[in-house]
Amino acid sequence: MHWTTPWLGWLLAWIIAAGGGASWLAQQRLQALNEGFQTNARIAHRLLSQQLVQHDAILATLALLQPQLSPNAGANATASDLARLYPQILGIAQRRADQPWPAHWPSTLDALEQQSRRSGHAHMDASRLAAGTLFVVQAGQPASYALALDLRAAVPTEEWPYPPSHSPVRIWLTQGDTQLLLQPGAPEADAPGWAWTQTKTLASPSQVLDLHERYKLHPRLLPWGPMLAWALVCALGLAGLRAAWQQRTARLRAEQLLQHGHVARLNTLGELAAGLAHELNQPLTAILSSSQAARRLLDDREPDVDAARQAMGQAAEQAKRASAVVGRLRRLVERPDTVAAAQAVALQALVNDALHLLEPELRQRQVQVLQTVPAPLPPLHSDPIALQQILHNLLLNALQAMEALPPAERRLEITQTRTGDWRSRRRAPATGCSCACRTTAPASPPRCATGCSPPLPPRAARAWVWG
Known part of the structure; x- marks a missing residue:
């Protein structure tokens, strides 16, 4: 292409x-x-x-x-x-x-x-x-x-x-x-x-x-005037139609890129989950300690109400702190309309969508795309939005890795293969799909969303998708 x-x-x-x-x-x-x-x-x-x-x-x-x-x-x-x-x-x-x-x-x-x-x-x-x-x-x-x-x-x-x-x-x-x-x-x-x-x-x-x-x-004897006028009308009509089609395509591409940007924010949320868990663990531990101390103070023969009230106040403050942390997180990334359940998706369709979104990049960088699908692959059980984001990042990294190559040598090869028995792995918690890329642009190490294999000989950039 x-x-x-x-x-x-x-x-x-x-x-x-x-x-x-x-x-x-x-x-x-x-x-x-x-x-x-x-x-x-x-x-x-x-x-x-x-x-x-x-x-x-x-x-x-x-x-x-x-x-x-x-x-x-x-x-x-x-x-x-x-x-x-x-x-x-x-x-x-x-x-x-x-x-x-x-x-x-x-x-x-x-x-x-x-x-x-x-x-x-x-x-x-x-x-x-x-x-x-x-x-x-x-x-x-x-x-x-x-x-x-x-x-x-x-x-x-x-x-x-x-x-x-x-x-x-x-x-x-x-x-x-x-x-x-x-x-x-x-x-x-x-x-x-x-x-x-x-x-x-x-x-x-x-x-x-x-x-x-x-x-x-x-x-x-032929009506050359009307014939040339008709050809001009056809050219103008198709030019207008092409402009409208390009405008519609650009709008859809922008919407999908916006959606991918939101998916990227969700991925960022996953990366921040460990730090957030540590941040929430401290107030939750303090709430538990203050609640237990208040209960012991109230269980004494002569309850120390002031101390118990102070302990409960500390627990309330820690609860508010935890609530504020969760609230900030929700306001930052919550978009219920993008939360999709796992479903059967065709890998080739996701690859085509990713290439469609990267069409301006391919045109600007003058990269030739070659696809290889040895045999029809079964559908993947995954979140299509998340998987498409992975493919988008993977291919974008491959394009960036070829910036140092001459335009005539920029080639992006996409190969889809299946390894092992897909039926035996369909209940695994993973999506059943992993991605890798290889590139050999001089002085430009390969960058991929999910990791890279060892380098290939120079002047090539390839993306493998296993399903």
Whole structure:
């Protein structure tokens, strides 16, 4: 046990509290961002799907009405006002049986027209998807029609859920291995790492494109301000709690030390008992002699009342003297609340209490404590207060004996052992416990409450407790 160990517990408590609260705040922030991303992804998919479905409706209407169009596909879009309503329409082409598709349009439109005639719905050519252009063909009779589309312009800017200028979400369309970037997102949007992704096929039977959305997560998205504020609150709260705990511990330690001081006064009373007995023996002997003399004087044929009265007065004076001696003793040391009867006590608990009371001394002297308990010991039948006082004095003497040693070499070893049969000695008048210590601080003889064994090799201080 080292005097810096309690700091580790408080530091661990702060780490757990601050880390738990910061994790909860980060989780709440990420959950809110994820819910917003999922909602916006669904909105973007719905808007683009609506735009592409409108292309199918336009082609179906043209194939049904069979309007006469010019060979200039761009002029056809402008003349029909479709380019004004749908800015993504670059051109409208018409092909009759005796006419080809516009020369600059893909050569695959003939094959797509045949597929559309068989399936009944439009088909697309995505060969120029990387450039943002898509061609959609709808077969009709007697003429077939095709649209040239700019997919970037198909994004409805006013209803789009992402701000194109500063949105962190990257959005693109794919068809096979070809892709079209609609929104670049943040600079690190396509970087590897933790990210939320959403992939869904647009709801158009002719324009089968996959919409991809990716939200790259970055540490700056976390709520660092609230997290740091929470860590500071935890630190202040634990600091206040630690201060209160230290104050309470100091108060309890002071109370126990006060109690031990009173026990020390009781021990002093035991040491003074012999002298007090001698002091009381003289007045008691004088009382007995004066009483016997008074009785003999009164038993004479002619009693000497004056002499008997004088003898009784001397006896009363000696009685008052004895009473005064006892009264002074009682006023000095009498504390009925500390008088405890012998009871079963655990030696380890008493050792821990003694170390707890000496914690400031251990911290100040930088003494390392090592305890050894080879096997569980039976309880002792003793006065716990008196025995704790013995242990306190014993350990304090060991600390004082190590004052001359360097702090790095100050070690207090406590070993608890049992010798003999405890059951055979439990009725003995003694407490069944004796204490000893050994220390080898240079020029500092060992001092213990109950005596010391021969010295050990230098640089050690040990306390043995036999039970």
